[in-house]
Amino acid sequence: MNMRPLYHLFAVLCCAASLNAQATVAEKPAAPSIALAPQAPDIAAPKMDPKTGEPQVAFMKAHESFVAIAREGKARLVFLGDSITAGWKGQQPTWDKAFGKYQPANFGIGGDRTQHVLWRIENGELEGIKPKAVAIMIGTTNSGSDPADGIARGITKIVATVRAKQPQAKILLLAVFPRGSKPDGALNEQNEKLKQVNAIIAKLDDGKSVFFLDIGEKFVPAGGPIDKAIMPDFLHLSGKGYEIWADAISPKLAELMR
Numbered sequence: 001m002n003m004r005p006l007y008h009l010f011a012v013l014c015c016a017a018s019l020n021a022q023a024t025v026a027e028k029p030a031a032p033s034i035a036l037a038p039q040a041p042d043i044a045a046p047k048m049d050p051k052t053g054e055p056q057v058a059f060m061k062a063h064e065s066f067v068a069i070a071r072e073g074k075a076r077l078v079f080l081g082d083s084i085t086a087g088w089k090g091q092q093p094t095w096d097k098a099f100g101k102y103q104p105a106n107f108g109i110g111g112d113r114t115q116h117v118l119w120r121i122e123n124g125e126l127e128g129i130k131p132k133a134v135a136i137m138i139g140t141t142n143s144g145s146d147p148a149d150g151i152a153r154g155i156t157k158i159v160a161t162v163r164a165k166q167p168q169a170k171i172l173l174l175a176v177f178p179r180g181s182k183p184d185g186a187l188n189e190q191n192e193k194l195k196q197v198n199a200i201i202a203k204l205d206d207g208k209s210v211f212f213l214d215i216g217e218k219f220v221p222a223g224g225p226i227d228k229a230i231m232p233d234f235l236h237l238s239g240k241g242y243e244i245w246a247d248a249i250s251p252k253l254a255e256l257m258r
Contacts, residue, residue, distance in 0.1 A: 041146045041154035044119035047111065059109060059116070066107045067124035075105035075129050077257065078169075080117055080158070081137045083110035084177060084236060091242040098246035102132075102257055113142045114154025118161060126165040133256040134162050135249070137174040139197055140190075140235070148196035155201050159210060170256040172249065173204060175214035178226065180234035185226035211256065215248040 033050040046055040046063075069075065077099060079085050085108025088095050095104070107125055109116070117138050136158060142151045155173075162171055175198040181188040198214060205212035219241060220226050226234045230241040237245065 039113070039115050041114045041142050041150045042118070042157045043115055044122050045115045046119050047109075047113075047116050059112075062109045063120050063123070063125065066105070066120065067127070069105050069107075070125055071128040073128050073130070074103050076132050077102035077104040077253070078126075078129070078131045078134045079104065079106050079108060079137075080121065080125075080134060080162075081108040082112040082117075082141050083108065084140070085137060086110050087236060088242065091239055094239070094242050094246050098250055099253070102253070105129075105131075111141055112138065113146075114138055114151060114158060118154065118158050121158065121161050121165065126162065129166075131166060131169050133170045133172060133253060134166065135172040135174065135253070136162070137176065139176040140179055140194065143176075143179070143190040143193050143197075148193045149200065151193075151197045152200035155197070156204060159201075159204055163209060169209075171210045172252060172256060173201060173210055173212045174249070175202070175212070175216055178216045178220045178224070180220075180224060180226040180231070182234060185224065185228065185231075185234045187220070187224040187226070211252065213249065213252055215245065218244050218248045 034053040036048050036050055036053065039045045039048075047059040048054070049056045079088065085106060088106050088108065095106075107120070109120075112120075117136075136155070138158065139151045139155055142154065146154075159171055159173060162169065176194045178187060179191050179194070180186055198216075202212045202214070204210050219230050219237075228234070230238055230244065232238050
């Protein structure tokens with residue numbers, strides 16, 4: 001019996017099945033995003049993943065690593081913030097030179113909003129340590145959607161929570177840094193909103209436990225435009241920008257860390 005026709009038919013059927021399977025995979029729609037409930041800037045909440053409706057994996061891993069650092073009990077200076085603070089991790093020489101003597105801890109997570117930092121410090125990041133100072137710079141990520149007074153309430157609650165959990169610590173509350181718009185680096189509407197935020201949180205300075213410091217003009221003299229050599233994307237800092245930040249706060253930190 002000549003088996004070639006059967007082999008040929010089998011090959012054709014297998015090929016057709018393979019193509020059909022590939023088409024099915026290709027046509028399979030992507031998982032729809034979940035409509036997440038809005039998060040108020042002054043109510044503690046973890047960062048959520050719109051694909052799963054659960055806390056973001058990367059956010060939780062970073063948080064857990066910070067909790068572990070806190071439990072070691074070594075940090076005497078803690079930085080709280082978003083991606084701008086997290087960016088210190090790529091500027092180790094500048095960080096070590098400016099802050100290394102204080103046994104610093106960097107608790108910055110990219111994309112964090114005030115509610116996320118608030119959730120983190122309510123859930124272990126200030127447990128087990130007794131820092132002499134806590135530096136806070138947060139709020140720019142909120143500026144696209146939240147009103148100025150809401151962002152200020154979130155920052156105010158963060159300050160109050162740090163005070164409650166670490167009453168011995170001095171708080172260096174930094175004004176939210178300037179930000180601009182592409183492609184010219186001109187200061188934009190979000191920046192105007194952040195000016196309002198800074199005006200409100202400046203009043204938290206009591207000269208005893210909370211010290212407000214606005215170093216925005218160190219980055220953007222005379223109101224702009226932003227220099228790409230300092231903020232390449234008109235938001236995040238370059239190496240030069242981190243050097244400016246370190247130089248601008250070092251005198252006050254030295255005072256607070258005595």
